[in-house]
Amino acid sequence: MNYFIVLYILGHILKFEGLFLLLPALVGLIYREYAGFSYLAMAGVCYLLGTLLNRKKPSSQNLYTREGFVTVALSWIVMSIFGALPFVLAGDIPSYVDALFETISGFTTTGSSILTDVEVLSRTSLFWRSFTHWVGGMGVFVFIMAVLPLMGGSTMNLMKAESPGPSVSKFVPRVKDTAKILYGIYIAITVCEIIILCVFGMPLFDSLTTSFGTVGTGGFGIKNSSIAAYSPAIQYTVTVFMILSGVNYTLYFCILSKRLKEAFKLEEVRWYLFIIFAAAFVIICNTRHMYPTLEETVRHSFFQVGSIITTTGYATTDFDLWPEMSKMILVILMFVGACAGSTGGGIKVSRVLIMFKTIRKELSLIIHPREVRRIRMDSHVIEHDTVRSVNVFIAIYFVLLLASSLLISVDGLDFTSNFTAVVSAINNIGPGLSLVGPTQNFSVFSAFSKLVLMFDMLAGRLEMFPMMVMLMPTTWKKR
Amino acid sequence: MDIIIVGCGKVGYTLVEQLSSEEHNIVVIDENPNKLQYLTEKLDVICIVGNGINHETLLDAGIETADLLIAVTGDDEKNLLCCVVAKKTGHCHTIARVRNPIYNDEIEFLKKEFGLAMIINPEQTAANEISRIFQFPTAIRVDSFAKGHFELLHFKIAAGSPLIGLKLFNLHSAFHTNVLVCIVMRGDEVIIPNGNFEFNENDIVSIASQRHHAIEFFRKIGIMKTRVENAILAGGGKISYYLARALLQSGTRVTIIDIDRARCEHLASILPDATIICGDATDQDLLMQEGLDHVDGFAALTGLDEENILLSLYTNKVSNAKTVTKINRITFNSVINELNLGSVIYPRIITADYILKYVRSTNNPKDSNVETLYKLAGGKAEALEFIIKADSPITGTPLQDLHFRKNTLICCIYRNGKVILPSGQSVIKKDDSVLVVISGYRISDILETLED
Numbered sequence: 001m002n003y004f005i006v007l008y009i010l011g012h013i014l015k016f017e018g019l020f021l022l023l024p025a026l027v028g029l030i031y032r033e034y035a036g037f038s039y040l041a042m043a044g045v046c047y048l049l050g051t052l053l054n055r056k057k058p059s060s061q062n063l064y065t066r067e068g069f070v071t072v073a074l075s076w077i078v079m080s081i082f083g084a085l086p087f088v089l090a091g092d093i094p095s096y097v098d099a100l101f102e103t104i105s106g107f108t109t110t111g112s113s114i115l116t117d118v119e120v121l122s123r124t125s126l127f128w129r130s131f132t133h134w135v136g137g138m139g140v141f142v143f144i145m146a147v148l149p150l151m152g153g154s155t156m157n158l159m160k161a162e163s164p165g166p167s168v169s170k171f172v173p174r175v176k177d178t179a180k181i182l183y184g185i186y187i188a189i190t191v192c193e194i195i196i197l198c199v200f201g202m203p204l205f206d207s208l209t210t211s212f213g214t215v216g217t218g219g220f221g222i223k224n225s226s227i228a229a230y231s232p233a234i235q236y237t238v239t240v241f242m243i244l245s246g247v248n249y250t251l252y253f254c255i256l257s258k259r260l261k262e263a264f265k266l267e268e269v270r271w272y273l274f275i276i277f278a279a280a281f282v283i284i285c286n287t288r289h290m291y292p293t294l295e296e297t298v299r300h301s302f303f304q305v306g307s308i309i310t311t312t313g314y315a316t317t318d319f320d321l322w323p324e325m326s327k328m329i330l331v332i333l334m335f336v337g338a339c340a341g342s343t344g345g346g347i348k349v350s351r352v353l354i355m356f357k358t359i360r361k362e363l364s365l366i367i368h369p370r371e372v373r374r375i376r377m378d379s380h381v382i383e384h385d386t387v388r389s390v391n392v393f394i395a396i397y398f399v400l401l402l403a404s405s406l407l408i409s410v411d412g413l414d415f416t417s418n419f420t421a422v423v424s425a426i427n428n429i430g431p432g433l434s435l436v437g438p439t440q441n442f443s444v445f446s447a448f449s450k451l452v453l454m455f456d457m458l459a460g461r462l463e464m465f466p467m468m469v470m471l472m473p474t475t476w477k478k479r
Numbered sequence: 480m481d482i483i484i485v486g487c488g489k490v491g492y493t494l495v496e497q498l499s500s501e502e503h504n505i506v507v508i509d510e511n512p513n514k515l516q517y518l519t520e521k522l523d524v525i526c527i528v529g530n531g532i533n534h535e536t537l538l539d540a541g542i543e544t545a546d547l548l549i550a551v552t553g554d555d556e557k558n559l560l561c562c563v564v565a566k567k568t569g570h571c572h573t574i575a576r577v578r579n580p581i582y583n584d585e586i587e588f589l590k591k592e593f594g595l596a597m598i599i600n601p602e603q604t605a606a607n608e609i610s611r612i613f614q615f616p617t618a619i620r621v622d623s624f625a626k627g628h629f630e631l632l633h634f635k636i637a638a639g640s641p642l643i644g645l646k647l648f649n650l651h652s653a654f655h656t657n658v659l660v661c662i663v664m665r666g667d668e669v670i671i672p673n674g675n676f677e678f679n680e681n682d683i684v685s686i687a688s689q690r691h692h693a694i695e696f697f698r699k700i701g702i703m704k705t706r707v708e709n710a711i712l713a714g715g716g717k718i719s720y721y722l723a724r725a726l727l728q729s730g731t732r733v734t735i736i737d738i739d740r741a742r743c744e745h746l747a748s749i750l751p752d753a754t755i756i757c758g759d760a761t762d763q764d765l766l767m768q769e770g771l772d773h774v775d776g777f778a779a780l781t782g783l784d785e786e787n788i789l790l791s792l793y794t795n796k797v798s799n800a801k802t803v804t805k806i807n808r809i810t811f812n813s814v815i816n817e818l819n820l821g822s823v824i825y826p827r828i829i830t831a832d833y834i835l836k837y838v839r840s841t842n843n844p845k846d847s848n849v850e851t852l853y854k855l856a857g858g859k860a861e862a863l864e865f866i867i868k869a870d871s872p873i874t875g876t877p878l879q880d881l882h883f884r885k886n887t888l889i890c891c892i893y894r895n896g897k898v899i900l901p902s903g904q905s906v907i908k909k910d911d912s913v914l915v916v917i918s919g920y921r922i923s924d925i926l927e928t929l930e931d
Binding site: 065174 | 523
């Protein structure tokens with residue numbers, strides 16, 4: 001373990017967080033809120049601490065896979081620890097554990113809140129809450145790689161640990177250029193949404209925070225009733241942008257580089273859209289009787305399906321009141337999640353595909369015991385290593401799911417609330433069902449359970465391995 | 480520049496490493512996924528598993544927009560075919576590695592007919608370098624510039640040399656020489672010396688000079704050795720063949736030792752003037768029998784780096800011969816530098832330098848052109864020769880009035896067949912060849928040596 005390089009990179013992270021914190025400070029200035037000062041102060045503290053940490057370049061610049069994973073995991077933790085402080089300083093969230101929960105929920109784009117009434121928060125804090133979604137959505141390291149020349153090829157180890165999906169592929173030879181393209185697309189989608197929302201009559205502040213939450217697939221609303229407070233046109237817009245944000249960014253890159261044929265052939269994206277339409281169709285049939293018009297049923301169904309599968313977590317209706325079948329479909333969608341290489345969470349459509357293909361392969365092996373068959377995606381053979389890592393991922397995923405459910409059951413809540421709270425945390429969704437449903441919040445949990453859920457959120461956002469590696473004692477040994 | 484490299488062996492890897500560190504966008508094609516896996520973990524490049532001749536694979540790699548394709552698989556024919564397919568598919572320049580001696584005399588023909596920008600033959604290049612060292616064994620390395628009109632000669636200061644303790648500004652008055660000290664390697668450190676620099680034992684000093692001035696200088700400091708008259712080459716591979724051919728042409732007697740009977744027979748048939756010994760080059764008796772203790776030159780060119788190192792160490796122990804050690808694979812530079820191996824030749828690095836030169840010269844063809852490039856001191860410094868093609872801020876002004884960047888030295892100006900060792904009053908003119916030594920930064924245009 002090369003601690004120096006880890007600390008050095010943590011320094012960069014803190015510096016960037018300092019810069020990010022200036023934005024809410026600016027918002028505080030515009031709305032003349034005192035909360036702005038606490039953000040300004042934290043920005044200064046973060047920047048100073050960051051400068052202190054990377055005052056000297058470490059002599060050994062080696063960043064192996066181990067350091068990469070630990071650096072990413074630690075950075076997200078450190079970022080959350082410092083990002084939570086202004087909430088407390090500004091007096092918006094008095095308890096530090098609650099503030100930390102809110103911040104981790106923000107950075108991991110979960111969107112679960114412990115606040116019973118968000119509308120009393122200062123504008124400054126509301127902005128920071130939503131902005132953490134935007135930062136966490138594409139990832140801080142991707143951002144840093146786009147603007148800072150870090151060390152050569154080993155930066156791939158950082159990207160590997162942070163980007164969602166079973167295998168990381170670069171669009172262009174250089175990590176730096178790839179990161180720039182990713183953020184370019186990301187910013188473009190965000191700006192589009194902000195403009196369209198404004199056109200449909202949403203106030204600028206609301207459209208900014210809503211867009212951060214949508215494109216980062218986060219889900220913090222600034223109204224107690226989430227998106228239900230806005231007009232149908234806005235709800236449709238948010239639906240479309242949620243679904244667009246859950247698409248593998250490779251699609252956009254293919255379109256940008258004019259390889260349309262390739263773009264429309266992406267197996268994962270096709271399945272993703274198929275699942276959305278199929279799920280929405282069933283739910284429309286199932287909930288038709290609950291809403292006065294067909295239009296409203298269609299709108300709510302698509303919104304909820306889009307919100308859950310992309311792991312955003314906005315709501316326009318209380319789906320906890322839906323029939324059991326519709327609720328079950330939503331829970332399954334929670335597991336599936338968005339596409340790899342998007343900002344969404346969950347197991348990811350591509351992993352689910354590989355999982356089903358593996359099942360088919362194993363079954364076919366019973367019929368033809370000596371058959372040699374390779375798993376394919378987009379007509380490329382998937383390497384055994386990738387298949388193995390998908391299997392291990394799913395194994396860890398369920399172990400963590402059950403273990404966390406057990407741990408938080410000490411609070412004595414009902415099964416549905418417990419289980420969906422953990423599912424929602426691991427998959428970075430936001431709301432669950434029953435006591436943690438869309439109109440409820442996570443304030444019912446004890447501090448201990450909140451810590452467990454925080455770990456789940458981070459593990460889910462960083463795709464299990466970085467957080468799990470931290471639990472291995474050998475990781476911390478000097479070689 | 481967008482560059483596609485086909486084949487990721489030793490040379491391929493070195494190239495990817497060098498070119499990627501010079502901010503080029505690299506796509507690597509190889510058929511071995513394990514090799515590529517290793518590469519993606521270490522370097523910032525895209526890897527594609529596939530056959531470089533395959534049209535689809537090349538399209539995947541972006542051949543349509545690539546600027547350059549370098550084919551360095553182990554197979555000559557594959558390299559050539561790959562370049563031809565690439566040329567027909569895209570508009571890129573192509574470089575192929577062709578090293579089979581059978582094609583050696585047809586290189587120019589192949590290059591023209593297949594429209595290649597360059598054909599590289601690492602074995603031939605390495606052999607040329609060894610032959611230069613054998614011509615001038617005082618130096619541990621000889622880099623030639625301006626088509627051989629002036630050279631950068633590297634030599635080690637041995638114990639008891641009159642140079643030890645001497646300050647650089649006293650060098651001229653002490654020896655009345657016409658050489659310029661360009662760069663000094665001391666351990667891992669690279670120094671572009673100024674007048675107050677003091678020579679130490681074990682420094683590796685590089686001087687720019689014409690051959691006859693260098694001979695005079697080496698005589699004066701008492702380390703002049705005459706050229707190698709007879710040489711033993713251990714190992715009968717391609718380098719040995721090319722080297723033997725060059726040495727025989729200049730009248731040197733050559734003995735080649737190889738263990739493979741068939742290879743020996745073949746060498747005997749294509750090198751009638753050489754003595755071919757079929758035997759184990761690591762057999763001490765055999766080496767002595769062939770007169771290792773009386774020989775002038777010894778080159779360890781077997782396929783095993785470790786064996787080559789041992790052979791050279793042994794030779795240096797039992798004889799006064801000039802030794803050359805070929806190291807192909809291993810990269811323990813810091814250890815190798817401490818061993819008494821004589822001159823060390825890295826064919827893969829020589830090849831990479833060659834291609835780098837090409838890449839840099841296509842990078843900036845406007846007012847100056849990289850004609851030759853050598854990496855010095857394990858890549859910490861570079862010696863570049865520029866042809867000045869047009870008037871620019873660097874021409875027409877005395878050197879003392881130009882503001883050069885730190886660690887820059889104009890070593891030599893070659894004008895109309897005359898070599899000028901520059902002083903403050905010297906002026907660079909159009910059509911000059913200029914040798915520049917730099918350390919700590921990279922350039923592809925001579926103007927970049929000036930401060931902004």
